[in-house]
Amino acid sequence: MPYVIPDVVDVKQRKTDIGPPHYKNFLPPVIQKNYGNWKEHQILSPGLMVHIANSGDKIWTVRVASPRLLATDTLREIADIAEKYCDGYFRFTTRNNLEFLVSDESKVNPLIEELKAKKFVMGGIGSRVSNVVHTQGWIHCHSAAVDASGLVKCLMDEFIDYFTTKETPNKVRFAVACCTNMCGAVHCSDIAFVGIHTKVPRIEHERFKDLCELPTTMAACPTAAIIPDPAKKSIKIKEEKCMYCGNCYSVCPALPIKDPQNDGVAIVVGGKVGNLRTPPKFSKVAVAFLPNNPPRWPEVIKATKKIFDAYVAGAKKHERVGEWIQRIGWEKFFAVTGIPFTWQHVDDWTYAFETFRTTAQIKWVK
Amino acid sequence: MPYVIPDVVDVKQRKTDIGPPHYKNFLPPVIQKNYGNWKEHQILSPGLMVHIANSGDKIWTVRVASPRLLATDTLREIADIAEKYCDGYFRFTTRNNLEFLVSDESKVNPLIEELKAKKFVMGGIGSRVSNVVHTQGWIHCHSAAVDASGLVKCLMDEFIDYFTTKETPNKVRFAVACCTNMCGAVHCSDIAFVGIHTKVPRIEHERFKDLCELPTTMAACPTAAIIPDPAKKSIKIKEEKCMYCGNCYSVCPALPIKDPQNDGVAIVVGGKVGNLRTPPKFSKVAVAFLPNNPPRWPEVIKATKKIFDAYVAGAKKHERVGEWIQRIGWEKFFAVTGIPFTWQHVDDWTYAFETFRTTAQIKWVK
Amino acid sequence: MTKKYDTPLLDELEKGPFPSFVTEIKKAAAKNAMAADELGLLEKSFRDKVTYWKHGGIVGVRGYGGGVIGRYCELAEQFPGVAHFHTVRINQPAGLFYTSEAMRFICDVWDRYGSGLTNFHGSTGDIILLGTVTENLEAIGTVFSMNGFDLGGSGSAMRTPSCCVGPARCEWSMIDTLDITYDLTQEFQDELHRPSFPYKFKIKTVGCPVDCNAAIARADLSIIGTWKGPIEIDQDRVRDYAKKGMNIQEEIVNLCPGKCITWDGNNLAINNSDCLHCMNCITKLSGALKPTPPFGATILIGSKAPFVIGATLSWVIFPFMEMKSPYEEIKDFIRKATEWWSEYGKNRERIGELILRLGMREFLEAVGLQPTPEMVKEPRRDPFWFWKEGDLEGKPWESWLK
Amino acid sequence: MTKKYDTPLLDELEKGPFPSFVTEIKKAAAKNAMAADELGLLEKSFRDKVTYWKHGGIVGVRGYGGGVIGRYCELAEQFPGVAHFHTVRINQPAGLFYTSEAMRFICDVWDRYGSGLTNFHGSTGDIILLGTVTENLEAIGTVFSMNGFDLGGSGSAMRTPSCCVGPARCEWSMIDTLDITYDLTQEFQDELHRPSFPYKFKIKTVGCPVDCNAAIARADLSIIGTWKGPIEIDQDRVRDYAKKGMNIQEEIVNLCPGKCITWDGNNLAINNSDCLHCMNCITKLSGALKPTPPFGATILIGSKAPFVIGATLSWVIFPFMEMKSPYEEIKDFIRKATEWWSEYGKNRERIGELILRLGMREFLEAVGLQPTPEMVKEPRRDPFWFWKEGDLEGKPWESWLK
Numbered sequence A, B: 001m002p003y004v005i006p007d008v009v010d011v012k013q014r015k016t017d018i019g020p021p022h023y024k025n026f027l028p029p030v031i032q033k034n035y036g037n038w039k040e041h042q043i044l045s046p047g048l049m050v051h052i053a054n055s056g057d058k059i060w061t062v063r064v065a066s067p068r069l070l071a072t073d074t075l076r077e078i079a080d081i082a083e084k085y086c087d088g089y090f091r092f093t094t095r096n097n098l099e100f101l102v103s104d105e106s107k108v109n110p111l112i113e114e115l116k117a118k119k120f121v122m123g124g125i126g127s128r129v130s131n132v133v134h135t136q137g138w139i140h141c142h143s144a145a146v147d148a149s150g151l152v153k154c155l156m157d158e159f160i161d162y163f164t165t166k167e168t169p170n171k172v173r174f175a176v177a178c179c180t181n182m183c184g185a186v187h188c189s190d191i192a193f194v195g196i197h198t199k200v201p202r203i204e205h206e207r208f209k210d211l212c213e214l215p216t217t218m219a220a221c222p223t224a225a226i227i228p229d230p231a232k233k234s235i236k237i238k239e240e241k242c243m244y245c246g247n248c249y250s251v252c253p254a255l256p257i258k259d260p261q262n263d264g265v266a267i268v269v270g271g272k273v274g275n276l277r278t279p280p281k282f283s284k285v286a287v288a289f290l291p292n293n294p295p296r297w298p299e300v301i302k303a304t305k306k307i308f309d310a311y312v313a314g315a316k317k318h319e320r321v322g323e324w325i326q327r328i329g330w331e332k333f334f335a336v337t338g339i340p341f342t343w344q345h346v347d348d349w350t351y352a353f354e355t356f357r358t359t360a361q362i363k364w365v366k
Numbered sequence C, D: 001m002t003k004k005y006d007t008p009l010l011d012e013l014e015k016g017p018f019p020s021f022v023t024e025i026k027k028a029a030a031k032n033a034m035a036a037d038e039l040g041l042l043e044k045s046f047r048d049k050v051t052y053w054k055h056g057g058i059v060g061v062r063g064y065g066g067g068v069i070g071r072y073c074e075l076a077e078q079f080p081g082v083a084h085f086h087t088v089r090i091n092q093p094a095g096l097f098y099t100s101e102a103m104r105f106i107c108d109v110w111d112r113y114g115s116g117l118t119n120f121h122g123s124t125g126d127i128i129l130l131g132t133v134t135e136n137l138e139a140i141g142t143v144f145s146m147n148g149f150d151l152g153g154s155g156s157a158m159r160t161p162s163c164c165v166g167p168a169r170c171e172w173s174m175i176d177t178l179d180i181t182y183d184l185t186q187e188f189q190d191e192l193h194r195p196s197f198p199y200k201f202k203i204k205t206v207g208c209p210v211d212c213n214a215a216i217a218r219a220d221l222s223i224i225g226t227w228k229g230p231i232e233i234d235q236d237r238v239r240d241y242a243k244k245g246m247n248i249q250e251e252i253v254n255l256c257p258g259k260c261i262t263w264d265g266n267n268l269a270i271n272n273s274d275c276l277h278c279m280n281c282i283t284k285l286s287g288a289l290k291p292t293p294p295f296g297a298t299i300l301i302g303s304k305a306p307f308v309i310g311a312t313l314s315w316v317i318f319p320f321m322e323m324k325s326p327y328e329e330i331k332d333f334i335r336k337a338t339e340w341w342s343e344y345g346k347n348r349e350r351i352g353e354l355i356l357r358l359g360m361r362e363f364l365e366a367v368g369l370q371p372t373p374e375m376v377k378e379p380r381r382d383p384f385w386f387w388k389e390g391d392l393e394g395k396p397w398e399s400w401l402k
């Protein structure tokens, strides 16, 4: 398909509701031929796998890390490489990695060599750390309590060996969300990070009138902490009921909650989405607060390492982080990671009772 | 201790707050001697076990079924037998059985013979059905939607072989509660029965004023279905929010809910209290409604047999009912028992979400 | 002397192998007018499929706020013998042990003042004496107290504590369930007899996690014996079980929730540091395995029937508490917990419901405890939570992030 | 042409092995003023530890109610290049496949009209084009549409559906995830582009229960491929795995949640009637085991991020649905479900939240479904529940109590 950008754009030429282009336009011929007829795959190295069709045809995939935030220059460079080795075909993964799709075996190694030369980082296939599902952060969102891309960079720098070479007991899925709206997959990830506030929103009564709707604002509060303030035509917040979630700010700009001194990062762990072995799991809080310390977030990285290393040391083969914790028990999780158990770990919201230990089954930890 | 009942009772002699008599007064000497020093026990037959102390001393226990509701004549008969074979020592179990405590081995068989002769029913020890924890029912309670003793009698008549001789994969704990106050252990029993209503309480506005407190009555409603009716100085019930639980009647006699035509029995299954293997479990609804059909409750008994027989046929050794269901899955439970799955099985209350199947893990049943 | 009723429906329940409560009522009815009318009334309930008792009335014994359940009949004219038919709750001896002598005494009292009908026992644990009239209550109270018995609990009060048979006749009891029950009952006589709590408060004690008294499901305070030492193994006896046909792999190893047992066909090994103290292996290999000291109890709070927020099971507050007479630690805890509850609890709000309403932190701080992972199955899920002034003071992460 | 900023903090993030987003921004900044100011602003955020974006404003393309996220800067004067910095969401091709040609086209558009910065991809699946000004939006929309691309979703609308790579490059895909995604996207163009729902509605499709697109956690409607036939076993290949060192007992048998696999050291056996279709054995013995038809999908509903009632995972509505083009059954379901939701849902209430508020029965009746045990992990607990007129008519128990 020849793409055209006229010098002068006539906006009347715009069609609506045509939807995305058909995916077939972008599938390499070998995929079109063997679509739905794959037999198996082999992981040849952390950055290379081959899928073999029932017909005997093969397609090689070279996976490359991407920061997700890409400049057009980089995208063009990718396009060039793909043209050289892949007849122009490539894709991204659901976790923001880039995959070169090679139909001709003889081009696999040259591709890898060129990628190496150009400092692309290959890996992420198999039982290891892959790229991080994440969000906008300070790059683009008004709601961000922490940056996302920055934190991702620090994490992946730290765990890069587990992307490129080393194995983990099973895949380790990191995720980052810059606020509790959690546009990333934080609530069901092995180890995830979320920007949080720790102070009550400030009420700008004057702006409230113009910018916010009372019922929507009240309904946004998970704890019903918001009540009307009819005198001011604004609202009041019952401070003792506020969990600093920031959802009221999502619907009402007159309730800013961002706070450089008191915002921070929480680490949640043990979630997963796949149905293998154990059902999908929610992440649970491991560390309730760490300081928001750009550009390297050393506290967050250190704490993550404690969790990650304990998992790698303690988990059995195929155990995801949450499955490992489930087996050893949370009392052991806190013991082996050295993370203190605090008030914030104990639920006091909707399903609190379901999280209490209603059994005498306990492991003793020193 | 010589007990005295003076012909003329001088109520001034009454002491208060003396508490119960000390338990030592009622312990056989062999127990006093070996208190806290038992080594092991052996189950010699479904109605007989022996406990052996570290000292080598032994005590034999002969367990006998009791309807719990006992006339003084029967209690005297028990006392006589205990005197003859047990130096007067006996006890009851936490499930209402009677236990004769024999210190002299030579008296065990004669005791058993006499009990047989007197038509006492021995059994209940080991992996089998034991007696039923239950409540007052029509014998004594204003709240009863169903009788308790009657239902217990029908159940135990049906399953008597599993009390006296036959084994089950593990203990099977029945419980009966005549209303949703659940004075029995219904919420955590293997198979349990609870009297339920299916129609909204009737409001006796005239009596409400005199007998009931508005805030208490409103607070009693689990679904906030009760709202004030200031005009009548009474209340209104939002019918569409009423689950017919009857708790409002518990606090307010002016809201009768009993209804001979529409009251019935629900069967809940899979609960347990012990910590062995799996943590304690709540019972879940298996049958949401069966008619209240005294004196023999044939529908309830038939439905119970379906569940019980499926458990006995399908469970592995040591699996309690709830553990068996957990292993086979609820879809199979409904398939193997033939019980239809209805709207009432799907939770819509506080923890509803926690009961939904948030996984693609499914077994196919025909 | 007593009225006779045709009871075709109840007669049906005299048939069948299980001992019949109808036969019991008839026995009493033969000589007691109250019991006779109880029989007639019950037949009518069976026929009409409905209860004929009125909503309870307040009756009692002087100086006591509870112990008697007032009960009046809707059909008093038709069944005058049960016009009043109050229940007297007598605090049972711990462990439910009796002597013939004591039992005959109870029978004598009840033949003289009541219907001759009893329950051994009520679900809470009391001796239930079914059916008497208001005029007899003072005498009943007096005679029992003269002979060392006292009333049990009812109403918004401490309820009669109860326990499993424990050390009296069980090799697995790791705490003295009878003594704890007796001691706590004595300690809290005032709370038991004079309702002054927001609602009922029940205590059940069991000697081990087998929980033969349903403590975890039916007590606001559940005391469950447990141990900290390793499980002692008598390998010969384990082999014996195997020889006699037990499938050790299936029945013991595979069912261990801690996944900490191995069996090589000859030796059983337990990795005690992963043991969850569930009791399965110990009970199924009875005699071959033995828990060892330190002994103590896990203390849990909050179980109850469904109203208003749904049935609950008790949850862990103290993972492990030593249980040595005079049990000061648990008494102190009960006092602090019930004080906090009495201060903040609404009418008819159980302590567990209050904790769920105000949050564990409020409760734990009130009783002077810190949170521990053993209190939860899992930490909380959604990433918003309360902070109190001072929680982040001194940068707590610095100390553990070394 | 573009402004230069000192960015010592961000420079730090150009170090280290992982590809740097800072380097990307700098690349764009070198030739694009918007990107340059984005860099400067970001450095300031890093220094001040705070975001400087304003709460979104409403901007868009004519005829569309969404597809553009309006964004203005709080420090417009200091960073005029990002005074407006809107995001354009372009609906990605299903499966995230591209050609170099198409990619260059996207780059050309974005160099001409935007900041030169992109995300491949947003969490929902869209191509995210970061940063443009209001005046350019019409042209951007036109050029994309002339070349076969369209805007993605935003606001209270159907959101851009997405899927895993599925049949395009995965042997386990049991449904045509790309085709389903493409077809549903086309079918619901109006709902996607003109927000008319109470809140967002996301659809994610994956080919099997491995769920490589997090469908169960991040979609109001989760379509998860599954199978009904037995698992086919190539015993030789299983033995091969064993020979190469796999501990089949530990890694396959013990981890099977259905407990339905056995291995005697030579043969693997699966009791398919107990299989939970979890995919563990199939993926870990890749190539040796194969699911067999019938193929279809489990349809689940309701997952979302924490607000307002807490994060949810989707739950089963159809245990098994055939997924054959033109997918009428699922389209019909989506229509009925969203109609019901649009009628009863409050503003900003996701469909799952509405179901939780009104109860599964209201929802299932509205879409014409009956309850089945596969919808629940377990039946409800406390014994009170609603009855509707007619539920007990005809004594339903008679038919099954034979």
Ligand code: SRM
Residues within 6 Å of the ligand: A041, A092, A093, A094, A095, A096, A097, A124, A125, A126, A127, A130, A131, A133, A170, A171, A173, A185, A188, A189, A190, A271, A272, A273, A274, A275, A276, A318, A320, D163, D164, D165, D166, D169, D170, D171, D172, D210, D211, D212, D213, D214, D283, D284
């Ligand atoms: C390319 C991608 C699909 C796509 O449409 O883009 C993909 C592709 C494959 N996945 Fe995946 N998965 C992809 C995201 C996911 C996700 C989604 C996510 O992470 O958000 C999951 C669910 C994670 C979870 O449960 O939280 C996922 C869980 C798996 C698993 C299950 C792991 C486990 O729990 O045991 C397997 C099976 C395995 O590894 O044995 C799997 C296996 C595979 C296979 C082997 C399937 C196949 O035969 O082709 C593919 C390559 C393996 C690999 O990457 O190790 N894939 N995979 C995604 C690559 C993401 C990336 O860049 O790393």
Ligand code: SRM
Residues within 6 Å of the ligand: B041, B092, B093, B094, B095, B096, B097, B124, B125, B126, B127, B130, B131, B133, B170, B171, B173, B185, B188, B189, B190, B271, B272, B273, B274, B275, B276, B318, B320, C163, C164, C165, C166, C169, C170, C171, C172, C210, C211, C212, C213, C214, C283, C284
């Ligand atoms: C006498 C009694 C205690 C008392 O203070 O009265 C008692 C006594 C014993 N129990 Fe119990 N249990 C007694 C109520 C309970 C209860 C409570 C209840 O049912 O409400 C339970 C918890 C049930 C539950 O989990 O829902 C209970 C669960 C057990 C178990 C665990 C069964 C299992 O789930 O594996 C054992 C261990 C075993 O059987 O292997 C056990 C074992 C025992 C032993 C062997 C303990 C011993 O060494 O003496 C005793 C005799 C065994 C028997 O009856 O089979 N006892 N036992 C209670 C007799 C009730 C009855 O009349 O049948």
Ligand code: SRM
Residues within 6 Å of the ligand: B134, B135, B136, B140, B141, B142, B143, B181, B182, B183, B184, B185, B250, C056, C069, C071, C087, C089, C121, C122, C123, C124, C125, C126, C127, C128, C152, C153, C160, C200, C202, C217, C218, C219, C303, C304, C305, C306, C307, C308, C350
């Ligand atoms: C007698 C007994 C049933 C039996 O036949 O064994 C009983 C009988 C009554 N219970 Fe109960 N409860 C009895 C043990 C229980 C238990 C089990 C236990 O204690 O182990 C429970 C469940 C556990 C719990 O405490 O939650 C129980 C939960 C209730 C409730 C619900 C309480 C709640 O918080 O939801 C009520 C309602 C109330 O308090 O108004 C209740 C109320 C009642 C009343 C007083 C009826 C009322 O609303 O006024 C019943 C008097 C019946 C009568 O006329 O004799 N009864 N009640 C039990 C007490 C005997 C004893 O002292 O030994």
Ligand code: SRM
Residues within 6 Å of the ligand: A134, A135, A136, A140, A141, A142, A143, A181, A182, A183, A184, A185, A250, D056, D069, D071, D087, D089, D121, D122, D123, D124, D125, D126, D127, D128, D152, D160, D200, D202, D217, D218, D219, D303, D304, D305, D306, D307, D308, D350
């Ligand atoms: C761009 C993206 C994050 C990213 O960097 O990838 C994103 C960005 C925003 N999300 Fe999101 N969400 C994005 C995927 C998600 C996801 C994940 C998903 O779709 O798989 C979620 C969690 C799943 C879910 O839908 O619940 C998500 C849950 C939210 C929520 C919470 C919704 C809720 O029901 O609780 C909000 C708040 C709202 O709607 O007001 C939200 C709101 C926002 C807004 C529009 C901020 C706002 O309140 O106005 C963000 C705009 C940021 C910006 O300035 O660019 N975003 N958002 C993702 C969309 C890209 C795309 O179209 O592909």
Ligand code: SF4
Residues within 6 Å of the ligand: A135, A136, A137, A141, A142, A143, A144, A145, A177, A178, A179, A180, A181, A182, A183, A184
């Ligand atoms: S997670 Fe919050 S801050 Fe981050 S992109 Fe989403 S809405 Fe914005």
Ligand code: SF4
Residues within 6 Å of the ligand: A200, A201, A220, A221, A222, A223, A224, A225, A226, A237, A241, A242, A243, A244, A245, A246, A247, A248, A249, A257
């Ligand atoms: S921050 Fe959250 S909890 Fe606090 S008032 Fe706003 S919405 Fe409510």
Ligand code: SF4
Residues within 6 Å of the ligand: B135, B136, B137, B141, B142, B143, B144, B145, B177, B178, B179, B180, B181, B182, B183, B184
């Ligand atoms: S369960 Fe209900 S009806 Fe039965 S005794 Fe208890 S309160 Fe009375």
Ligand code: SF4
Residues within 6 Å of the ligand: B200, B201, B220, B221, B222, B223, B224, B225, B226, B237, B241, B242, B243, B244, B245, B246, B247, B248, B249, B257
């Ligand atoms: S019966 Fe239950 S649900 Fe209905 S009004 Fe009374 S308390 Fe509320």
Ligand code: SF4
Residues within 6 Å of the ligand: C164, C165, C166, C167, C170, C171, C172, C173, C174, C206, C207, C208, C209, C210, C211, C212, C213
């Ligand atoms: S709870 Fe434990 S100590 Fe008490 S009787 Fe049961 S097994 Fe014995």
Ligand code: SF4
Residues within 6 Å of the ligand: B277, C255, C256, C257, C258, C259, C260, C261, C270, C274, C275, C276, C277, C278, C279, C280, C281, C282
């Ligand atoms: S007590 Fe339970 S957890 Fe501990 S070793 Fe025995 S079976 Fe395992």
Ligand code: SF4
Residues within 6 Å of the ligand: D164, D165, D166, D167, D170, D171, D172, D173, D174, D206, D207, D208, D209, D210, D211, D212, D213
């Ligand atoms: S979800 Fe299943 S079909 Fe889709 S890519 Fe993952 S393994 Fe393959």
Ligand code: SF4
Residues within 6 Å of the ligand: A277, D255, D256, D257, D258, D259, D260, D261, D270, D274, D275, D276, D277, D278, D279, D280, D281, D282
């Ligand atoms: S798919 Fe899962 S449940 Fe089915 S046999 Fe394989 S491991 Fe077991």
